[in-house]
Amino acid sequence: MRPIPIALLLTAACMAQNPHTTPEDVAAGAKIFRSHCADCHGLTGTGGKGPDLTTGVFYHGSSDTALLNNISDGIEGTAMPGQFFSPDQIWQVVAYVRTLAVKGSLKAPPGDRISGEQLFKTKGCVNCHLVKGQGGINGPDLSHIGSQRPAEAIRKSIVEPSAEVDMSYWQADIVLENGTPYKGILLNEDTYNVQMLHPAKGLLTLPKRDFRKFEIVKTSAMPSYQSHLQPAELNDLVAYLWTLQRPRRAE
């Protein structure tokens, strides 16, 4: 038997490629995932107690080797435990996790992004939405929306804002016993108080004992922009928002 150069061994160890990527491996990995990982990462990998695994980008390393090590050893300082699987089984899980990455957002949508950026500033979007430190705060920060949502979802949010409203933007509709109304983004609620971001008065804590009315509004405060934008303008705006990507971490 010929000795294998040590350098080659090291390279192999550092740059390991997943040897288990057949459809059968993916199916086996999916089974393990559902039994052992889905508790924290969700049945479809979209996250729960643990992070979303469908982004294809992993905070603690995105290479196959990093995934192998993190599944095998766990991640210190997080709730991610080490798992007692064989290396082959872990590779199968890695193969499955790779299939979870959201596809389709990688191709730029049609439209003129320069024109879209102008529309963003002139059509009122900027009054409520922050992009890279500029803009309003009554709607979600869109600085990285292109990494967070596929183009189709961005388009839908513009024409049909209430179709999908994140809990973080639900509104509290409150009337005090003295008749004063308050409506703003519901930031927090406990047994005694409600915290809100009021569009005019800013951050407020209101005591529940003074409430005459308290409703949680789960629709969006944003109006539909369907009638405010030509079809071409809508394309341009989506094209611009899609370019707002999160910087990739170096491996």
Add this chain to the structure above:
Amino acid sequence: MKTLIFFAITGVLLCAQNDWSTYSGAYNGWRHSTLDQINRTNAGNLKVAWVYQMPITERIESTPLVVDGIMYLTEPPSNVVALDAETGRPYWRYRRSLPAKINVCCGQVNRGVAVSGDRVFVGTVDGHLVALHAKTGSVLWDVEVAEPKNGYSVTGAPLIVKDMVISGVSGGEYGVRGFLDAYDMKTGQRRWRFWTIPEPGQPGSESWKGDAWKHGGGPTWVTGSFDAEQNLIVWGTGNPSPDWNGDVRPGDNLYTDSAIALDADTGKLKWHYQFVPHDTHDWDAVQVPVLVDGDWQGQRRKLVYWAHRNGFFYVLDRTNGQFLLGKAFATQTWNGGFTKEGRPIRKPNIDPIPEGRYIWPGVQGATNWYSPSYSPQTGFFYLTAWENKGLYRKGDAEYIAGNRYIGSVPEIDLPEEPGWGAIRALNPKTGERVWEHKMHTKPWSGVLSTAGRLVFGSTGGWISREKVAMESYFFALDAESGKELWRINLGGTMASNPMSYSVKGKQYVVMPAGSGIFAFALP
């Protein structure tokens, strides 16, 4: 001589009152303090006396013990600290080095120590039981209870019974075979082991099929109670494994989800009562058994009060395990009543299915491991209750040693309908609710009653990245009416139990929150 006897007697009494010497305060599991310096008239003046902060990232589930002015408590994962109970200043710390791989279902947590004389005992997440010197923290002995690579860990506080240390195990989400152990306090040698899952041929084994018993679950992760008169250890057992997929384990699955009563000297089973035969909802019987010699329909009887995760309050006869009462204390949709023998009459269509099924109570139950309390003054049973439903899904269950074996992905906090919590007072003679103190969140902490006619409790929620409602109020309620008398926002996850003690004539009430131990007293 007379004076001496007087002092001896009062000394014992004072000692019993001032200390908090075991997990539930006393063997009866009441979590009741006989101290009354803090009471209904002055509770509104409670102030922070001291705070002890831990260098941790895990949750505190520890109930501190106080013996002769020294507080002994655990820091997660498995460290022990001794503090001056008057100032919160530390004397010593035992720091356990742990292997890299430890799987504990729900955090590397610990619920406290046991103390006897110069010895402090702690169970560890790597499956050991350790005896420390109470004055230095030096290790006196260290024995393996069970192997962590097979999914075992120890998270519960040990219980001292005579000259023995009783320890349970965790691992119901890892397909362990549960047991309860007794160790010689001086040497660490094991005296007996009671397997909560019987092997073929043993009584109860007919409730299992095939090899399912080998990974049948039934852990013993919350400290039980001791009836010295009957020499009886009463303890609760956890869920069968896998939790939410019962297909691989047909049968009743004894002695999971049960109250078990063992002879303290031999570890032999004297009686059992199974709250949930063939559980598929993770409704562990891991509550502290509350032992009361009380009135039952005009007769004085030895009783066990038990508010179970499945939403029912039970009264059992402590001499034989006979079922006397089962009454819902929270909304439930699984049980249509009881047979004369006390077997629940399960409603149809309650087992988890792949697409999910909504059942009340939810996966974390209508109450859980955090302690209830019994006050001999009011005669009420107090508990933390949840009004919540869960989405129960059945999934694949594949046993691989040391890994999760749960058979599902439960949905615990339904974002649109998260449920709410309450402190409730029950009349244990009927199970009827006397009063409730409602809160926005579902608390993860137990309750303490005191002779000051107070009940201490807290609001709930865990700190989370998402905007899941979380609040951290610690409060005092009037034990008779439930009226709130005092509260403070402690700003961190509370997942423990309040306790009370006295040093140099001053009463303290303690509640862990976030990474701190908060002690309150009158100014």
